[in-house]
Structures are given as structure tokens and as C-alpha cells.
Amino acid sequence: MKSWVSERLRHRGWEASAFAIYLVVGVLPIAAGLIYALAYSVGLAGLLGKGFTLAHWTSLAGQAEVWLSLLTSALIAAATMFLTLLAGACFALGLRTRLRQGVVAYVVYFPLALPATVAAFFVFQALSDAGLLARVFHALGFIRRPGEFPAMIHDSWSLGVIAAFLILSVPYFTLFFSQVYRTEHLEELCRLTLTLGGKRRDCLRRVIGPIFWRRGRSHIVLWFIAMFGGYEIPLLLGRQTPQMISVLTMRKYQMFDLASKPQAFIAALLYFAIVSLLMLWAFRDERLDRDV
Amino acid sequence: MFEARGVRGALLGASLVAFCAAPFVLMPLLSLAGDWSFPDLAPGTLSPRAWLDFLGGNNPVGRVLLRSSLISLVVAASCTPIGFLAARFVAYDRGRKRWLLLAYAPYAFSPVILGTCLLFLYLRLNLAGTLTGVILAQSMFALAFAIVFFVPFWNRRVLAMEELVYTLGGTRLQAFTRVLLPLSRELLLICFFQCFLISWTQYGLTLLIGAGKVQTLPLMVFEYVNEANPYYAALASSLLILPPALFIVFNRRLVFTRERPAG
Incomplete structure (x- = not known):
């Protein structure tokens, strides 16, 4: 060319x-x-x-810790991403006018300036067993003591971690999908779908969904990567075993036992390999060399 | 179509507002709480003690705030123009796709994991634990963002305008000052703000490369949380989130006028 x-x-x-x-x-x-x-x-x-x-590599291959950590990180990131896309699409489609004017149009931008550190601290204050939600439950008479509140911090389902990630990601995707809806003229395309005999469900499944995915794929992968390697949030809110990969890497790196340092570097290399493959996949037919 | 109207719309809007605004309400409120323990739904008393300590210089938050601001301003002020020029090189070069993939390189790392791999280099260069080291480390992400951000700006239309300046006898300096800078002024401002935010909110790299000697606001939040001092942690959090949030409220277009990479 x-x-x-x-x-x-x-x-x-x-x-x-x-x-x-x-x-x-x-x-x-x-x-x-x-x-x-x-x-x-x-x-x-x-x-x-x-x-x-190759002793460090072979010894690590036989341990479940790093593999479990990678798997846990991937599962948490995937679950968060799924909920983010669901919530983001619901808000973007359900609040189209409100996202352009009024209070919603301002407040939805706030979390874009929210550091993960503060999101983690906020969720800790809100969802711990003596936190805000527990107090609401107490006021409603559901619990009498903090210990009766279901664990949402350091819990086995990583609910607190997911909640903190959601605070950061949902507003971003709400705004992103809202912008895509406008720029891709999805309203007109959906009306055309209905005119041609399609149903509202077809609009969602065959028009909006695929276009959101196509336009948002690189964003989704970059956010997935950010969550996969998140540190501050799982450090404060995550469970101790298995830890998310960044927390595990940092712990092994900082341990007094020097023998654990090579394992930290192997974890870092594995993380890098996985993320690089993901990025190459995400950008494989993204037109990076397009003439804009 | 699909738009929630009436009560459903109001409820959906209210839930999004509550979801987004909650941290921005709770943090300042907690920083002003004199005593707020289980099972109280609201603080028993309000006390500006934490803020008075901060304003009176009785705690290190003021000093750390100044240092954080300085680091973020230097990162934003250096990465924005360098990214602007580097993006031109990437956009107009034959190896555009290859260079652009390289620009995404830092995003293939979590900052903490990157920090563990980089620390030896910074130690060798005597940059670990220094302000310069932290600024350089944070610039990796900010500069990469700036390049990715500016590449679409350098398009056929801008190139045609630049060529027109030369056709009309203009110099490179004139093309730059009379055409390119005015055209990109708003984008430069957006990029400056985003680079500032990247640095302002950075935790992992600062923790490792700063080696505990370069304290910034995100680190301070964690320090107070670890000390079980939620009121001071809330004060540091408020200082961390309120200035950018207010800026965004008045300049929404600076945040989401175009697509940008996450994280």
C-alpha cells in the first residue's frame, strides 16, 4: 500500500x-x-x-500456589468484567437521556478519578462486618452483632474485591457504551431491525451486543488485564489463600527467605506471558495501522 | 428504545448516582467524624480535628500532598509534550503498527509486578528511593498513554493542513505554532489531565521504586489504614479524590471525548 x-x-x-x-x-x-x-x-x-x-521452574511447576493464584485472578477479573458489561450496558441503554443531562450526567464521571486505593478503603468501610451495610442490617433488625453479618471482606468468594473493581469499571463502561450507542447510530439500526420484523431481543442480541463487543473489545481486554493484575484492592480486601497474582508476587518478592525470590520472578514472567498473549489477541485485527 | 422511563428510570438513575457518589460522600464524612462506630448509621459527632491537624501542619499529610502534586505535575508536564511529538513519529512512520504495539508495552504489566522486575535496575542507577526515580517510573505509563492518545490526532487532515502551510511559504515553526498547537490545544489539556491522574493515583510502582522514602497520597491512605486510623485515611482519601472529581465536574469533556485505554 x-x-x-x-x-x-x-x-x-x-x-x-x-x-x-x-x-x-x-x-x-x-x-x-x-x-x-x-x-x-x-x-x-x-x-x-x-x-x-531449572530447579526453580520445576519446583514451582509442582506447587499449586502460583497456578491457583493465576486462576483465581483470572476468575475474579472475568466475573467482574461480566458484571461490569451487564451493568454498564443496562445503565447505558436505560439512562440514555439522563446520562446527557442532569445530576446523573455529572456524577457518573466521578469514579473515573477514583484511585484503586480509595475504592478499596471505601469498600472496606462499607462492607466489613462493622461497616455501613452491616449497620443498615442492624437497624433493620437482621443482625445483632457485627459477627452475624455475612463476610464480604477477605471472603472466599472475593465479594469485596469484585465490588471495589465494579466501582471503578461500571461508570467507565456505562459512558463508553453510551458513547458507542450514539456514534454508531444504534437507535436507528434497532428501529430498522423492528421494521424488518425483528424483535427487541434481536436488537440486543444481533445489533447492540455485537457492536458493543466489536467496539469495546480492546477496552474490555485492557480492563481485564488491569483487574487481573490489580494489587491495592486484593491486598486490602482479598483472601489470604489463594492470593491474587500481584499480591502473591509482591509477597514472595519481599519475603526474608531469599529462596522465594526466584518464584516471584517466575510468577511475574508467567503473568507477563499470559497478558502479552491476551493483548496480542485483543489487538490482532484492531486496525492499529489505520489512517485516521 | 430500551430507555427506562418513569419510576423505573428514576430508580435506575438513583442507583447509578448512589453507586458513583458514595465514595465521594463517605470519605469526607468519615474524615469529619469525631466518633463513628458500630451500630451508628451516622457519626455521633462531627469534628474537624483531622482537617485542622492537616491545615495546621500537625500531620504529614500536607507535606505529602505537596510532594504528590509536584510529582504528578512533573509527570504530566513532561509526558504530554513528549507523547505529542512521539505520537507524530509513530503515526507517520512506516512501522506504525509495530511502534504502537510497543507503546502498549507497559500495559502488559501490573505496576507492582513491573516494579519487582525493575527495582534492580533502579537500584543500580541509584534511582530507587528518590523523587527522580519515582517520576521516571510513573512516566513509563503516562508516556505510553500519551503516545496512544495522540496517534489518532496525526491524521490525513492534520497532515494536509501542515503541508498547506509549507505550500504557502510557512516555516516549520509557523506550522507548529499557528496550526498544530491551536488544533491540538484541547487534546493537550485532556492528555495533561489524564497523565496527571495516572501519576496521582499510582500506588504499586511508587511503593517499590520509592522504597518507602518517597511518600505519596495513595501510599499514605494505606499507611493510615494499616495503623487502623480510618479518620486520617479518610482525610488522605478525600484529598486524593476531591480535586480531580471537582475538575471533572467542570470539564467533563476532558475525560471522555474520545476512546482511551483503561487502567
């Missing part, structure tokens, strides 16, 4: 220098970090490095 950019305008010193800065600040450290992690994990670096060995 013939390029639409003339050679005269393509090559500019300043722009190339700016990108070189990104490579130095952003990409090279990542490459160096990955190489170091790999070297550490096979005994070629670090205080324990005594020559090449």
Missing part, C-alpha cells in the same frame, strides 16, 4: 528523539527487567545465582 505520508514530512528529528525518549524510559527498562527476571529465575542472577538451573 502506498504511504500517504511524504518522505519530506515523515522524518523529523524532534519526533524521533521524543520516541527515543519513550524507548529509553518505557521500553528498555521493561526489556531489562524481563531479562533480569528470567536470569534470576534460572539461577544466572541474584544472590542465589550459582549457574544455570
Whole structure:
């Protein structure tokens, strides 16, 4: 394909220098970090490095801890993403006018500035056994003591973790779907579907759903990755075993036992491999090289 | 179609408002609570003690607030122009797709996991535990965001306008100051704000690269939570969330005028 950019305008010193800065600040450290992690994990670096060995990898392969952690992280991220898409689509479709004017149109933007740290602290205050929800239950006469309130923090279903992630993600996808609904003229497409004999269910299943998915796939994957590797929220609200992958990696990295450090790096490498594959899948036919 | 009307619409709207606004109500309220324990639904007394301590400099929150602001301003002010120029290189280069994938590279890592892999490098360079190190580490994500954000700006239309300047005898400086900067002013502002937020809310990288010596507001929230001091944690949280939230209220277009990567 013939390029639409003339050679005269393509090559500019300043722009190339700016990108070189990104490579130095952003990409090279990542490459160096990955190489170091790999070297550490096979005994070629670090205080324990005594020559090449696959012992750390083979010992980890036999332990369920890291695999369970990866699986738990993936399940929590998937469950949260499913609920996010459901809630986001419901709010975006059900509140189309309200999302453009009035109180809703302002308040829905608030959580976009909410750090995960604060979301975690808020959920801790709201859902712990002496939290706000427990007090409401007490006022309604459902419980008498905090201990009677069902565990939602450090619980086996990770309800608190999911709730905190939802606070961050639902408003984003509500706004995103609302924008897609407008820009893709979904209202008109749905009316056409009805005119052609389709039902409202067909609009959802055959028009809105596929378009939301196509336009939102890269966003969904990036959010999934953010939740999969989330740290602050599971640190404060998550259960101790199995821990989510970032928490486990950090714990193994910070342990006094130096033998656990290679395991931290292996967990980091496994995480990187999974996430890289996901990103490549998400962007495989995303038109990154499109002429905008 | 599908729009909830009447009572259903009002209930749905109210639930979304409650869902989104709850942290922004609870945090300031908790920071003002004199005593608020189970089973009280509302604080027994309101006391501005935590805020007075903050304003009077009796706790480190003020100092940390200033440091957080400084870090975020430096990150945003440096990453926005560099990302703007780097995006032009990416957009007009033959290897556009390859470079753009590289721009997404930091997003293939959780900040904490990235931090564990990077710490040795920062230690070697004597950057761990320093303000410069934290700024550089946070810039990885902010700069990547800025590049991804600006690439669509450098399109055929902008290129045609730039070429027109040269055809009419204009210089590169004139093309930049008279055409490109005015065209991109709003986008530059959006990117500045987003980069500021990326840095302002960063926890994992700051924790590791800062090595406990560079304290920022997100770290302070956790410190107070670990000390079982919910009132000060709520104060630090309020300072963390209220300024960007107020900014967003008055500048909604700065947040969601176009698609952006999550996280």
C-alpha cells in the first residue's frame, strides 16, 4: 500500500528523539527487567545465582500456589468484567437521556478519578462486618452483632474485591457504551431491525451486543488485564489463600527467605506471558495501522 | 428504545448516582467524624480535628500532598509534550503498527509486578528511593498513554493542513505554532489531565521504586489504614479524590471525548 505520508514530512528529528525518549524510559527498562527476571529465575542472577538451573521452574511447576493464584485472578477479573458489561450496558441503554443531562450526567464521571486505593478503603468501610451495610442490617433488625453479618471482606468468594473493581469499571463502561450507542447510530439500526420484523431481543442480541463487543473489545481486554493484575484492592480486601497474582508476587518478592525470590520472578514472567498473549489477541485485527 | 422511563428510570438513575457518589460522600464524612462506630448509621459527632491537624501542619499529610502534586505535575508536564511529538513519529512512520504495539508495552504489566522486575535496575542507577526515580517510573505509563492518545490526532487532515502551510511559504515553526498547537490545544489539556491522574493515583510502582522514602497520597491512605486510623485515611482519601472529581465536574469533556485505554 502506498504511504500517504511524504518522505519530506515523515522524518523529523524532534519526533524521533521524543520516541527515543519513550524507548529509553518505557521500553528498555521493561526489556531489562524481563531479562533480569528470567536470569534470576534460572539461577544466572541474584544472590542465589550459582549457574544455570531449572530447579526453580520445576519446583514451582509442582506447587499449586502460583497456578491457583493465576486462576483465581483470572476468575475474579472475568466475573467482574461480566458484571461490569451487564451493568454498564443496562445503565447505558436505560439512562440514555439522563446520562446527557442532569445530576446523573455529572456524577457518573466521578469514579473515573477514583484511585484503586480509595475504592478499596471505601469498600472496606462499607462492607466489613462493622461497616455501613452491616449497620443498615442492624437497624433493620437482621443482625445483632457485627459477627452475624455475612463476610464480604477477605471472603472466599472475593465479594469485596469484585465490588471495589465494579466501582471503578461500571461508570467507565456505562459512558463508553453510551458513547458507542450514539456514534454508531444504534437507535436507528434497532428501529430498522423492528421494521424488518425483528424483535427487541434481536436488537440486543444481533445489533447492540455485537457492536458493543466489536467496539469495546480492546477496552474490555485492557480492563481485564488491569483487574487481573490489580494489587491495592486484593491486598486490602482479598483472601489470604489463594492470593491474587500481584499480591502473591509482591509477597514472595519481599519475603526474608531469599529462596522465594526466584518464584516471584517466575510468577511475574508467567503473568507477563499470559497478558502479552491476551493483548496480542485483543489487538490482532484492531486496525492499529489505520489512517485516521 | 430500551430507555427506562418513569419510576423505573428514576430508580435506575438513583442507583447509578448512589453507586458513583458514595465514595465521594463517605470519605469526607468519615474524615469529619469525631466518633463513628458500630451500630451508628451516622457519626455521633462531627469534628474537624483531622482537617485542622492537616491545615495546621500537625500531620504529614500536607507535606505529602505537596510532594504528590509536584510529582504528578512533573509527570504530566513532561509526558504530554513528549507523547505529542512521539505520537507524530509513530503515526507517520512506516512501522506504525509495530511502534504502537510497543507503546502498549507497559500495559502488559501490573505496576507492582513491573516494579519487582525493575527495582534492580533502579537500584543500580541509584534511582530507587528518590523523587527522580519515582517520576521516571510513573512516566513509563503516562508516556505510553500519551503516545496512544495522540496517534489518532496525526491524521490525513492534520497532515494536509501542515503541508498547506509549507505550500504557502510557512516555516516549520509557523506550522507548529499557528496550526498544530491551536488544533491540538484541547487534546493537550485532556492528555495533561489524564497523565496527571495516572501519576496521582499510582500506588504499586511508587511503593517499590520509592522504597518507602518517597511518600505519596495513595501510599499514605494505606499507611493510615494499616495503623487502623480510618479518620486520617479518610482525610488522605478525600484529598486524593476531591480535586480531580471537582475538575471533572467542570470539564467533563476532558475525560471522555474520545476512546482511551483503561487502567
